[in-house]
Amino acid sequence: MSALAFERVSHAYGQVLAVDDISLSIEREELVCLLGPSGCGKTTALRVAAGLEPLQQGRIMMNDRIVADGMVDVPPEQRSVGLVFQDYALFPHLSVTENVAFGLAGRGAAERKAGALAALTQVGMREYATAYPHLLSGGQQQRVALARALAPKPSVMLLDEPFSGLDRQLRNQVRDEALHVLKESGAATLMVTHDPEEAMFMADRVALMRDGRIAQVGPPSELYLAPKDAFVAGFFGEVNRIDGTVDGGQVATPFGALEAKGLASGTPVEVLIRPEALRLEAIPAAGHPGGAVARVLAARMLGRSSLIHLSVAAANGHDLHLHARIPGRYLPAEAAEMSVSLDRSQAFVFAAAGPTPDH
Numbered sequence: 001m002s003a004l005a006f007e008r009v010s011h012a013y014g015q016v017l018a019v020d021d022i023s024l025s026i027e028r029e030e031l032v033c034l035l036g037p038s039g040c041g042k043t044t045a046l047r048v049a050a051g052l053e054p055l056q057q058g059r060i061m062m063n064d065r066i067v068a069d070g071m072v073d074v075p076p077e078q079r080s081v082g083l084v085f086q087d088y089a090l091f092p093h094l095s096v097t098e099n100v101a102f103g104l105a106g107r108g109a110a111e112r113k114a115g116a117l118a119a120l121t122q123v124g125m126r127e128y129a130t131a132y133p134h135l136l137s138g139g140q141q142q143r144v145a146l147a148r149a150l151a152p153k154p155s156v157m158l159l160d161e162p163f164s165g166l167d168r169q170l171r172n173q174v175r176d177e178a179l180h181v182l183k184e185s186g187a188a189t190l191m192v193t194h195d196p197e198e199a200m201f202m203a204d205r206v207a208l209m210r211d212g213r214i215a216q217v218g219p220p221s222e223l224y225l226a227p228k229d230a231f232v233a234g235f236f237g238e239v240n241r242i243d244g245t246v247d248g249g250q251v252a253t254p255f256g257a258l259e260a261k262g263l264a265s266g267t268p269v270e271v272l273i274r275p276e277a278l279r280l281e282a283i284p285a286a287g288h289p290g291g292a293v294a295r296v297l298a299a300r301m302l303g304r305s306s307l308i309h310l311s312v313a314a315a316n317g318h319d320l321h322l323h324a325r326i327p328g329r330y331l332p333a334e335a336a337e338m339s340v341s342l343d344r345s346q347a348f349v350f351a352a353a354g355p356t357p358d359h
């Protein structure tokens with residue numbers, strides 16, 4: 001039984017089709033990230049699930065119960081959802097405890113207070129129970145907002161870019177804490193983010209959206225290691241792109257031929273290579289280098305890894321500009337020639353996106 005399910009849900013604002021026929025289900029204790037570029041429909045999907053947008057097409061199920069379809073429309077406050085948004089939206093005139101107790105409306109005063117304090121303990125904010133929101137840092141305010149959403153023990157948590165208002169260091173810390181709190185709560189969580197690294201950090205599964213549709217859904221490692229198309233491959237960080245043409249089930253690259261499964265000869269393709277898939281080695285003094293020969297254009301240390309800009313000769317006479325990301329601090333000298341080989345598990349071949357202009 002899934003805690004939350006979208007079944008063929010579409011949603012338009014006038015002529016703009018924001019969500020286009022999505023189906024997705026989330027289990028209890030599971031954390032799914034809805035990931036995608038700005039405007040792809042993430043917030044709309046979340047709002048439809050919460051009941052903040054009236055359902056137009058499809059069906060929303062919660063714990064095997066219809067909460068929205070053509071006939072039924074359960075109001076948001078009866079859906080057992082906890083909501084957390086980017087702006088913490090705490091009431092400034094209420095104390096931290098009162099803010100969290102607000103989510104427990106309809107219960108007795110003692111029960112509300114006990115529930116609020118329990119939720120504050122859960123997020124590590126018990127000692128701020130009597131403080132007012134303006135005295136808290138952004139990270140602390142977001143933890144209170146999380147406690148407020150969790151206090152009624154909802155079966156589904158819906159979070160929209162909850163950490164994007166925090167600076168980088170604080171964000172890492174707050175989302176680490178939030179991950180554990182959400183997992184312990186047992187709720188099914190759907191969290192919106194446009195940051196692929198954040199999605200990979202938080203999610204059991206990622207649903208990557210594009211133009212209102214789900215491009216691919218699966219565990220982060222699956223999207224990263226087995227992307228279905230060039231959009232998915234390119235969304236998780238920079239990729240090198242090489243154009244090619246299929247010839248007998250293969251495409252030629254400077255690093256040898258790669259398999260082009262299921263593509264007819266003559267099909268224009270894009271070869272996508274992650275920068276960490278390129279391995280650099282010194283060219284042996286005698287004998288042939290193991291891989292292709294590249295010239296180092298620039299080398300920069302980026303902390304835990306280094307980025308090497310390479311120029312590699314291609315068959316058509318044009319030099320390719322490629323980026324290699326290598327671990328550690330080793331920096332080759334500029335203009336040095338090196339041998340480059342390819343980790344083929346991180347190179348992907350897809351039919352080229354659109355028709356190539358013929359002029």
Ligand SMILES: Nc1ncnc2c1ncn2[C@@H]1O[C@H](COP(=O)(O)OP(=O)(O)OP(=O)(O)O)[C@@H](O)[C@H]1O
Nearest residue numbers: 013016018036037038039040041042043044045194
């Ligand atoms: N209230 C609205 N009225 C009209 N159009 C809207 C409305 N809300 C969103 N849209 C449009 O619907 C599309 C999807 O918007 P949505 O806010 O769901 O995207 P998003 O993925 O959450 O983007 P972001 O990452 O920028 O928050 C966009 O084209 C947006 O302009």
Ligand SMILES: [Mg+2]
Nearest residue numbers: 042043044160
């Ligand atoms: Mg949004």
